[in-house]
Amino acid sequence: MRQSYIPSGGAIWWQNWDETTKLSIEVKEMIHSEQTPFQKIEVYRSDTYGTFFTLDGLMMVNEKDEFIYHEMITHVAMATNPDIQTILIIGGGDGGTSRELSKYPKIKRIDMVEIDERVVRVCETYLPVTAGHLKEDSRIKLYFEDGFKFISNQMDGIYDLIIVDSTDPIGPGEGLFTKAFYELCHRKLSPNGILINQHESPYYEFHQKGMLRAHARIKALFPVVEVYQYHMPTYPSGHWLFGFASKKLDPIGDHNVKAWEKLGIKTRYYNSKIHEGAFALPNYVLDLINHRE
């Protein structure tokens, strides 16, 4: 169900959004393809989306709309606590998440743990828009190892922000949706700590299940647990979510508009109104996350 292919006669990339639904994109060429020990990485050039790359056939990052995902995974937490200094990114090998964080002068250290070094190297070659800064910002430390193992070995309470920038809960991303992993995140966060996680989508059944599983597990651990949404057109259904969990800070009650606006950070999707509006969820999503676990 979850694969892509290039038919022999043409140049069409496609991804299944559910068992009966498919998004297809005409591509100019496939410019890279490799099977790593973890997954298949492919890179394409297209008219509408510019360069894009996929993991095991799933759209990860394209030049047209990656800014939406990467702004929303970072700035909501940073505008809730602009004093964040130490950050752990799990996954995020394309670099987009750390690119947004590197706009904050107060941040002292960004540990980025990507299981598959090839994702970083391929993005450095083909997607400078997300990976170009990785060699330039000395606050970013890259670790190529399993995120679960890495976090186990860190001191308790040292991160102000942990961002789980993972793929779907299948393949290499699976361990990043487990209860044991979220417990580790909780333990490694400082008293003001925030956990942001890729929270799947409410629309199609497969992603809905991932969303509900992640949500129930995080809810059992953190006193503050919220979900926020955004429009991500090239992900299945275009209706995508992040989870916001914390030990203390509330994304609306502690939203520090003034401090964030003062930083003068340029964004193309995120702004202070979107920050608050994104937490307004449709009734059917609220029903799902509040009643089914």
Add this chain to the structure above:
Amino acid sequence: MRQSYIPSGGAIWWQNWDETTKLSIEVKEMIHSEQTPFQKIEVYRSDTYGTFFTLDGLMMVNEKDEFIYHEMITHVAMATNPDIQTILIIGGGDGGTSRELSKYPKIKRIDMVEIDERVVRVCETYLPVTAGHLKEDSRIKLYFEDGFKFISNQMDGIYDLIIVDSTDPIGPGEGLFTKAFYELCHRKLSPNGILINQHESPYYEFHQKGMLRAHARIKALFPVVEVYQYHMPTYPSGHWLFGFASKKLDPIGDHNVKAWEKLGIKTRYYNSKIHEGAFALPNYVLDLINHRE
């Protein structure tokens, strides 16, 4: 570019989202197809979306997510002015928009002007979920004529709410995106009047153009002009907009949460938080509607 087809060997419905992008849906069968004087109507059965119907190959209404579109096109205006009594719907032949409005006991009259009677009849047969109430609510008066002509013949100032529930600005929907048409809407609205219009989408170029054209024209006429967004997965990009224009009332400043909550109307997408959150637009959309006209 904008057509659908059923390939001879299988049962795949598809729609182009832009020149290089396509959404395709496996269907169980096509259960109806006809060419009217205005457009081609087709009805399909599918696993994921239940029954759905298309006009000239474009997805209009399906049983899985029509509630999103129809709740968002109606309740935002009704919660801004719960005293609305007379309403004109232009288009909306599937009935979904009037279904939501028929939940309000205070409404006295709903004129619904659909250019193509066959749309209503086909939906009455195959989509009772949206059209089933049409014969039961005596406040709804159906007119099968051109919306532009119909509105020209009405008395000035008689509608509290006009909803333009149109297709894209090509084919029969084209006249509903013109300056002359919006001027007529303005004239036929009461002093508290609100105009809601199908406002296309900011993501793909074709819809972005429609959005900008409509926005500039409405902005030239009304003192209050806002745009709000929602997640509509089966429309191109899933990022879809409505326009809110009025002679006086502001959708946030005059949002009457108490009065609306008191009505106890059941909704699956809309709620009072979504009402306000939907007006928080991404920077790239704000840049488009504020700077390019």
